[in-house]
Amino acid sequence: MRTIHRRRRAFARAAVAVTLLASLAGVAGITLVSSARAASAAQSTGAAIVSAAASQAGVPYCIGGGGVNGPSQPANGLPTCAAGPGFDCMSLAQYAVFQATGITVPSGTDVSLPGVGTLVAPDGTADLEPGDVVFFGGSSLDDYVHSGIYAGDGEVWDALVPGTDVQEHGFGALGNDYGNIYWGAVRYTAGTTTTTTTTTSSPTSPPSFGVTSASLAGGLVSSRAHPVTYTQTLKASGGSPPYKWSLVKGSGSLPDGLRLKSTGVITGKATEAGDFTFEVRVVDKKTRTKPPTQQSATRSLSIVITAAP
Secondary structure, X not given: OHHHHHHHHHHHHHHOHHHHHHHXXXXXXXXXXXXXXXXXXXXXXXXXHHHHHHOOOOOEEOOOOOEOOEOEOOOOOOOOOXXXXXXXXXXXXXXXXXXXXXXXXXXXXXXXXXXXXXXXXXXXXXXXXXXXXXXXXXXXXXXXXXXXXXXXXXXXXXXXXXXXXXXXXXXXXXXXXXXXXXXXXXXXXXXXXXXXXXXXXXXXXXXXXXXXXXXXXXXXXXXXXXXOOEEEXXXXXXXXXXXXXXXXXXXXXOOOOEEEOOOOEEEEOOOOOEEEEEEEEEEOOOOOOOOOOOOXXXXXXXXXXXXXX
């Protein structure tokens, strides 16, 4: 039932994509085609791409699966997906664009090759139109980590990670998931010889990998009379999320009763007052290159726990 509801909402969003595009026409930096007929065709193409992506709502994530003809099991030697035939992030984009335009979206290191799509500058959602293929994470556009179909209104259709289904996610949330690294988008338009252009700018330089949490909030001793749960989330930037966190052995300790989860959340109920200093380590996702690489960074932090009043 939840899948049915998601699909109904998806098609409703796709139906208003053309209206959303009309509002984007006034955004600085977008030069729309001079022909009203060509502009209408481009808008219809974007709406059709969104509709194709939305039609796959609820299909499972499957790394190496999917393509222009729909969901499938991997055909490249990768393990069979237990959840069944599905998509990974790029194959969903390839499917949606192909269904609407007949264009096969390149993948891997061919993303930014000219000739088929139009590059859209990495200026957040300001220059985006529904149907654009957006790219997050990694060290460059040709080394992206995640992609999806922009649906308008700050939403993206995507196949995110194993264990999830095709669904919508917020553009801002995806940016946070991938270290605030957004490389821009590629727009694919069929049936017109007039192109849509955007302002030219260099991709946002990815931040260097490291721990960005510089200080942590203090807490109170928890007791039966005054129960207090401490929660703080560590932050990092750069590299390739998801990040994994741990304490550096021998560097100190967390306040008694608190623990650091691998997701970067420090939580628990402190049982003793004091000034606790420790060092945390974060590692990013191992690359798929040969040989694979993985970055690591550390930072010394402290938490002050005081007795409850």
